Amino acid sequence: MAGKWPLLLTSLFLQAGPDLVLWSWDYPQDLSFLKNEKARVAYYAGTATLRGQRVFFNGAAKSLKIPDNIERFPVLRIETRAAALTPEQSQAVSDIAMKVLNKSKAEHIQIDFDAAQDERPFYLTLLRELRQRLDGLQKQEKPQQEQPKQRLAHSDRTTIGITSLASWSTDNWLPKDICDERVTMLFSLGKVGKSDLETFTRQKPQTVGIGTWEEAVNRRLKELGTLKAARTIYLFNAHPWTKESFDHAKEILRNN
Amino acid sequence: MKSKPLHKLLALAAAASLLLAAGPAPLMACSPGFPYQVFFNTARPDLPLKNFAAGRLGILQPSYAKSYLVVAYRYLNGSPLSAVEQRSMLRLWQKRLRSLSGNSDYSYKITEDYLSLRKSALGPKAKEKNYYDSSSNLQPDAFRQAYDTLQSLIKSQVSKEQIRNWIAAQDIVFEVAGAETKDATLPKLPPLSSKFSERARQDRLYQEASLMFYGGRFKEAARLYQELAKENSPRYKSLAVYMTARSLANGAFGQDESLSRETATDFIDKQLKQEKDPEMRLALLDLKAPLFYGELSREQLLEATTEKILKPGQERFGAEVGDLTFAMDEMESSGCYGEVEEEKPKEGAATENTDTVTKEMEAAKLEKEKRQWNKYFEGRLALMGKQDLTDWLETVQSRYDPYAFDSLVFQEKKKEIHKLKAAHALAQFRKDKSQTWLIGALLTGGLSGPERIDVKAAAEKLTPTSPAYLTASFFLVDDMIKAGKATEARLKLSQLLKESNQLSPTTLNLFKAQYLAVAKGESDYLHAAFMQAPEQNENDDYVPADWLKKQNLPEGTYTRESAALDNEVASDLNRNLPLSLWLKLCFDPALDAACRSRLTRVTWMRAHLLGNRSAARKLTEPLCRAYPNLASLIRACDSAPETESRYILAKLALRNFGLSPYLASGVERHGLKINEFDYYNQNFWVPMQAKAPVQTKEEEYSDFFKGENEDRGAVLKNESGYDQMLLQYYKTGISGKLSAAERKQAQEEAIVLSRLSPSNFLGEAVFDKLKRNDPHDQDLEEMLYRIVKLAKWSPRTELASQYSHKAHNLLHKHFPTGKWTQKAPYWY
Structure with missing residues (x-):
């Protein structure tokens, strides 16, 4: 009898479909239509821009409306422009991440960045530093704290997610323990070979991000079984979300 | 679908006046920005915009932002902008460019x-x-x-x-x-x-x-x-x-x-x-x-701004245009024109709260959406129709947004509205015979069909001094091409192209594209094929980094990038142009020096791959001048015996990732120099199939599936503007302009090139060097290492993997302790 449980759980999971997360980017967004939907929201909280020796933070200023019952967490975008990538800048970005987290009251933050080859050590340092600061805070927390909603289901600590370019999946520069969630972005792929996508999909990533407008790419991902294998799917829309575009996104995922 | 309250809209309009911010563009997160060439600006005219403000309208496009169409309306309407108005208009555009350019x-x-x-x-x-x-x-x-x-x-x-x-x-x-x-x-x-x-x-x-x-x-x-x-x-x-x-x-x-x-x-x-x-x-x-x-109410707001825009000599002309166009764009929200009422569900029918979605519910949902769009367009067209200017803008402007999601219902409705707008523009033209509505009729419906004889006659009557002349000429030539009147079209285009320096680069390129459809011989065709883009942009800004420098150019001048090819033309020439004509192009004085350098590099490589060393030798010195750092190896390659020559060529190609026998369109390899490694895998070349593969519509939708796209450069393609017309002009291709012998030669060469991938061509040259009992060549270890890595550095293929494996084994056998061997513990 006990042996049937995993099967039952699997079939329940398949029925339930993947966990959907809407990326709510830098637009005025009214997500009221999510009220009766099963989805979470990863909202744009701002961009930290590293230029030369300095760091500038441009916080999100557009209106954002999310129904109270919908879980949400912030996304911090990082951009570099001829940046020195100093330890002080890493400290500054982790300060910003902490500020964003505190303001959001969420227990998960996603860091969004494109790391050129020579920037990779900086991002590894940053992610480790942020982890240490969060762990340090965790130790100070009282044990009887209310269970937060926005943590990843398997985690009992404040978690860090990152967005990851598809190409990073094949060159393994990110250690597995560098973050709690890694979203591989399967849109705006540029001119990559068809075989690269196939190589990548053989790894059966658990968490992927897709663009709502890329019909042909999404269809190919369906054929390759990538969307079926994913437990969490992030959805990116290049315009403000509407009920229609969300329905369209669900249509993409139907029968995947 | 929610309406914005009026006071909020007006506060936004206030922001438009104060900050003159550009309307929202689609946001593309998380993708690196690469440079790309823009042969045809579709959202705005070419820089400097003072030319357009002064009435050099060029070929007008329905995809232009409204502010440019407003200025065009004033000129077409016989009411040119005064110096004060031009200055104030430039102030608006300058701020918008600044905003868009980061x-x-x-x-x-x-x-x-x-x-x-x-x-x-x-x-x-x-x-x-x-x-x-x-x-x-x-x-x-x-x-x-x-x-x-x-x-x-x-x-x-x-x-x-x-x-x-x-x-x-x-x-x-x-x-x-x-x-x-x-x-x-x-x-x-x-x-x-x-x-x-x-x-x-x-x-x-x-x-x-x-x-x-x-x-x-x-x-x-x-x-x-x-x-x-x-x-x-x-x-x-x-x-x-x-x-x-x-x-x-x-x-x-x-x-x-x-x-x-x-x-x-x-x-x-x-x-x-x-x-x-x-x-x-x-x-x-x-x-x-x-x-x-x-x-003011919405209607009053449109009326007030329109009145000011049409009254000559307004000090705040540009900002009024900004306010009008901002308000029109804001009023695109469907909720501005009211929500349709919910129909009561029939008794006993399932409601949306139930778990099962019935066919009736789906049908009701579609019906409601249809009614909503009907209401939207009725309201929108009625409101905009109250003023001739807003009516014209609403009718003429047509934008394509590749990132938008349009439901099937909306797509159908848009097609219907497009037809309605074309009919409306035609009716307006017939009513007032104005130049504005003549252009309106052309931009929405062209000259197709005998029922547009009066539009054609009016277009033919225009003289070169008319602001509508170039746009009308473009449609007249298009009509000649469709009617198979090649000689007539060629004559007209030759006249238009006589003073090409006076034309904006986009206008010149549009005429050149038309010329491709009617060119008489190969020389005629090739001169039209190479176009100079008005600009090269990066990221998704649609504004070049040096926009301010371009904006400051004196009136009547434009900047032009080095000559290059559009995607479809490059594919065609790479496949169907024989080596003899590539060679001729390398010395063509009509092309700029940078373009000739690229051509020389490609042709030299092509000649070597085709085994035509005498052709390659004709390019030795020009190539050395273009790439002085490579001169000694280039000379050595062209003077060595054949087997050694291939090895030297392999050394050159394995170290210079951009050496390819194909001419990429637009910006090649993300704008990198030939010796720079491309982290996005555009290294070496990918052999083209001898015949162009037939693509399905779905494949055309996304570059992602194009098997050959690795050898393409970056060109902005936008489905607004005249892209569909351009594709028709490009379809003619070079083959029809060649002699039978040239065509045969080109086909044979295409077959040879299709079989030469970098892994087998360069790999065999390196293996051969090893076989010739010369393992002590100082570069051989490095070259074997590069063959191992080639499979990883370029789009993966089985063949590249086989060569990677073989090179890995040879590397570890012959140079077990070498520094390059240490860097290659695996094959790919």
Whole structure:
């Protein structure tokens, strides 16, 4: 009898479909239509821009409306422009991440960045530093704290997610323990070979991000079984979300 | 689908007046920005925009943003812009370009300038924040003002204490400005010392006023700014007057209940009576406009702005255009025209709350969507139809957004509306015979069909002095091409192209594209095929990095990039042009030097791959001149015996990732030099199939699936503008212009090239060198290493993997302890 449980759980999971997360980017967004939907929201909280020796933070200023019952967490975008990538800048970005987290009251933050080859050590340092600061805070927390909603289901600590370019999946520069969630972005792929996508999909990533407008790419991902294998799917829309575009996104995922 | 309340819309219009921000463009997160060439600008005319403002309209496109179409309307309407109007229009466009081109770069530079000056004034030990908050409340000009003040303090040799005091106060002002929430009490600025110079009091008064402004105390800010203005200080007079007006205007927009629109308007009017400086006058008028428009209904707003735009000589012309077009775009929200009522479900029918979605529910949903769109278009067209200008803009403009999601219902409705608009433009033309509606009829329906004979006749009557002439000519030539009248079209195009320097690059390229469809011989065709793009852009900004330099060019001139090919033309030539003609192109004086260098590189490589060493040798010296760093290897390659020559060629190609026998369209390999490694895998070449593969519509939709795209360069393709027409012109191709012998030669060469991948061609050359009992060649170990890596560095293929495996085994066998061997523990 006990042996049937995993099967039952699997079939329940398949029925339930993947966990959907809407990326709510830098637009005025009214997500009221999510009220009766099963989805979470990863909202744009701002961009930290590293230029030369300095760091500038441009916080999100557009209106954002999310129904109270919908879980949400912030996304911090990082951009570099001829940046020195100093330890002080890493400290500054982790300060910003902490500020964003505190303001959001969420227990998960996603860091969004494109790391050129020579920037990779900086991002590894940053992610480790942020982890240490969060762990340090965790130790100070009282044990009887209310269970937060926005943590990843398997985690009992404040978690860090990152967005990851598809190409990073094949060159393994990110250690597995560098973050709690890694979203591989399967849109705006540029001119990559068809075989690269196939190589990548053989790894059966658990968490992927897709663009709502890329019909042909999404269809190919369906054929390759990538969307079926994913437990969490992030959805990116290049315009403000509407009920229609969300329905369209669900249509993409139907029968995947 | 929710409607924006009117006062919010008008507040946005106010923002458009004040900030002149561009409308929202699709946002593309998380993708690296690569350079790409723009052969045809579709959203705006070519830079500098002063040419367009002065009436050089070129070939008008329905995809242009509304502000350009408004200016075109004025010229077509026989009411050219005055010098004042042109200046004010350029002011609007300039600000929009700045905003699109990464306003952030501009503001970061200004911020950086101020912070560096602050640091040098305080000394190296001064405390600095580890990051700086920017906010929409804090505009770059605030830092510019702070920079100017601090610099003048330093120059006027006031005491260090006074400078430190000013900086401490300014830090507080910026802190309050950048804060996301405003505290009930504002912090106090540090007290002034009696030892400070006279200017300290005025500097502090400005800071006190700014503190109030950023802290949202607009009434108090206005009082303090006014107090400063009364002192008639040359440093602050104008600024304080402007900031008083701005504080009053901000307060009047509901941010301070004790301030009214009348107070703000009266103050601005009083200043306008005395003010002579044109920039200051425009700034004050921009503050006043939303105070007036805020009282109007949507219909009144369109009427008021339209009236001002059509009345010649308006000082605030550009900003009025900005307000009208911003309001029209904002009114695109379907909710502006009312929501349709829910139909009551039939008794016993399933409701949306139930778990099962019935066919009836689906049908009802579609029906509701149809009714909603019907209501939207009825309302929208009726509102816009009240003024000829808005009617024309609404009818003519057609934009394509590849990132938008359109439901099937909406797609159908849009097709229907497109037909309706074409019919409407035709009817309007027949009604008033105006040049505006002639162009309206052409842009919406072209000249297709016998029922448009009167449109064609009117287009033919236009003379070169008419602002509509080039647009009408484009459609007339298109009609000739469709009717198979090649000679007639060629003659017309030859006349148009005679003064090509007078044409904007986009207009010239559109005519050249048409020429491709009717060119007589290969030389004629090839001259039209190479186009000079008006600009090269990066990221998703659609604005070149050097836009300001381009904007400052004298009227009547344009910049043009080095000649290159559009995607479809490049594919065609790479496949169907014989080596003899590639060789001829390398020496064609009609092409610029940079283009000839690229051609020489490609042709030299192609000649070697085809085994035609005598052809390659004709290019040895030109290639050495174009790539002096490679000259010794190039010469060695062309003078060595054949087997050694192939090895030297392999060395060159394996170290210079951009050496390819194909000419990429637009910007090749993400703009990298040939010896630079491309982290996005556009290294070496991918053999083209000898015959062009037939693509399905779905494959055409996304570059992602194009098997050959690795050898393409980057060109902006936009499905708005005239792209579908261009594809028809490109279809003719080079083959029809060649002799039978040239065609045969080209086909044979294409077959040979299709079989030569970098792995087998370069791999065999390296293996052969090893076989020739020459393992001690100093570069051989490195070359084997590069063959191992080639499979990883370029789009993966089975063949590349096989060569990687073989090279790996040979590397470890012959050079077991070598430094390159250590770098290749695996094959790919």
